[in-house]
Amino acid sequence: MSEVKTKALAAKQSTTALARATTAQKNEALQLMADALVREQQSIIAANGDDIARGEAGGMTKSLLDRLKLDAGRIAGIAEGLRQIVALPDPIGDELEAYERPNGLHISKKRVPLGLIGIIYEARPNVTVDAAGLCLKSGNAALLRGGKDALSTNTRIVEVLQSALAASALPPDAIQLVASADRSSVDEMLRLNGLLDVVIPRGGAALIRNVVENATVPVIETGAGICHTFIDAGADPDMALRIAVNAKVQRPSVCNSMETLLVHRAFADEHLPAFAARFREANVELRGDAATRERVADVREATEADYATEYNDYILNLKIVDTIDEALAHIARYGTMHSECIVTENADNAAKFLQDVDAAAVYHNASTRFTDGFEFGFGAEIGISTQKLHARGPMGLPALTSTKYIVQGAGQIRA
Numbered sequence: 001m002s003e004v005k006t007k008a009l010a011a012k013q014s015t016t017a018l019a020r021a022t023t024a025q026k027n028e029a030l031q032l033m034a035d036a037l038v039r040e041q042q043s044i045i046a047a048n049g050d051d052i053a054r055g056e057a058g059g060m061t062k063s064l065l066d067r068l069k070l071d072a073g074r075i076a077g078i079a080e081g082l083r084q085i086v087a088l089p090d091p092i093g094d095e096l097e098a099y100e101r102p103n104g105l106h107i108s109k110k111r112v113p114l115g116l117i118g119i120i121y122e123a124r125p126n127v128t129v130d131a132a133g134l135c136l137k138s139g140n141a142a143l144l145r146g147g148k149d150a151l152s153t154n155t156r157i158v159e160v161l162q163s164a165l166a167a168s169a170l171p172p173d174a175i176q177l178v179a180s181a182d183r184s185s186v187d188e189m190l191r192l193n194g195l196l197d198v199v200i201p202r203g204g205a206a207l208i209r210n211v212v213e214n215a216t217v218p219v220i221e222t223g224a225g226i227c228h229t230f231i232d233a234g235a236d237p238d239m240a241l242r243i244a245v246n247a248k249v250q251r252p253s254v255c256n257s258m259e260t261l262l263v264h265r266a267f268a269d270e271h272l273p274a275f276a277a278r279f280r281e282a283n284v285e286l287r288g289d290a291a292t293r294e295r296v297a298d299v300r301e302a303t304e305a306d307y308a309t310e311y312n313d314y315i316l317n318l319k320i321v322d323t324i325d326e327a328l329a330h331i332a333r334y335g336t337m338h339s340e341c342i343v344t345e346n347a348d349n350a351a352k353f354l355q356d357v358d359a360a361a362v363y364h365n366a367s368t369r370f371t372d373g374f375e376f377g378f379g380a381e382i383g384i385s386t387q388k389l390h391a392r393g394p395m396g397l398p399a400l401t402s403t404k405y406i407v408q409g410a411g412q413i414r415a
Contacts, residue, residue: 004189005188011142015115015174018141019112028168029169032167033082033133033164034083036163037160037161038075044153044160045072047153048125050153051068051123055123060123060149063313063314064253068149078126088396089397095109104412107406107407111403112401113401117143117196118189119145119202120199122146122207128144128146128177135175146177151181155177161175187214193217198217198220199211201383205224208224221386222384222395223360224310225310225336226260226307226310226336227255227338228259228261228262228327229244229247229258229342230321230324230327232345234267234344235344241274244343247369248316249279249314255384256339256384259316261275261316262321262330262331264320264324265322268295273295282314286299287306287317288301288317291319299318307319324352324353327342328357331359332357332358335359337359338371340357340363341362341368342364343364350364360384371384372394382400
């Protein structure tokens with residue numbers, strides 16, 4: 001039997017026990033996991049060092065190395081994410097509605113776990129912990145398949161988490177990591193009908209497209225992030241600069257970072273050169289349309305492909321527009337329905353943007369970097385869904401549940 005199926009079976013067999021687990025039991029397990037990560041941080045950092053060395057030798061970009069790297073501070077942050085999940089309400093068993101039919105049947109609708117959740121992701125070892133913690137708190141088992149770039153780190157993390165579970169009331173087999181780096185292991189996961197209840201991809205556009213196009217199990221699609229910030233005419237220049245720089249530079253490797261800055265012509269005429277200078281100070285390469293290049297020297301020409309690219313790097317597209325409608329049309333054409341922002345003091349334009357942009361999160365006068373489970377108050381997140389069925393936006397605990405109708409009667413039969 002293949003590694004994928006063996007581990008899926010082991011995880012699946014744990015789902016009944018997980019569904020029965022009490023909130024107190026789940027919280028104790030999560031606390032043990034958080035403590036174990038901190039206690040074993042040196043062994044995790046050593047394993048991560050092996051992955052970093054391979055990444056550097058293979059020419060991995062600076063931004064991707066940043067996604068991969070763990071240190072004591074980041075491990076402490078990941079452990080704190082688990083502790084925040086402990087503090088969150090347990091959704092399992094929540095009664096969403098209840099009513100009685102004229103024939104006396106009492107019908108209620110309650111939250112239940114999805115079962116076995118498959119997570120396919122790339123070089124971000126924090127996802128290993130976030131996914132495991134959210135799945136366990138919501139009563140689900142997790143079959144994890146991370147990228148080969150983080151294999152040593154993920155392997156050690158899962159060993160630590162399973163060891164912590166062994167000291168809890170939850171089954172250690174509830175967390176499984178597929179160690180195979182072969183593409184066939186992903187293909188096999190996508191076809192585990194009868195074992196895998198849902199698969200969630202986290203990563204770049206190519207990974208997500210492969211999962212969506214080839215899976216026969218249900219998929220919750222997390223989207224690539226081609227995110228925009230539109231600076232309207234009359235926007236506060238200081239606020240606009242703070243928001244735009246934060247959206248691009250604070251952590252360019254993540255999906256809610258800005259890839260294209262749209263600027264109203266009236267604003268660009270006065271302020272764009274200063275903005276470009278600030279981005280250059282932050283080592284951001286600028287690419288722009290003809291109107292941008294007329295106003296700012298040494299800007300590369302932006303192509304159609306550039307506007308359709310999620311860089312996850314220190315590269316930014318610039319485009320000057322004449323109206324809010326032109327900005328909205330650009331976002332509709334190139335956006336990925338992730339996170340979009342308008343910076344404006346015009347209440348009508350703000351309302352129009354918030355209403356018309358079709359995205360999981362739409363901002364007025366705030367950085368797109370806030371599209372994140374922690375910042376939305378959900379604790380760690382399983383991903384950011386850009387689809388419209390079941391879940392959309394940052395997916396916290398309720399997004400990892402299904403529902404069950406409980407029907408209670410007194411001998412009723414249907415005529």
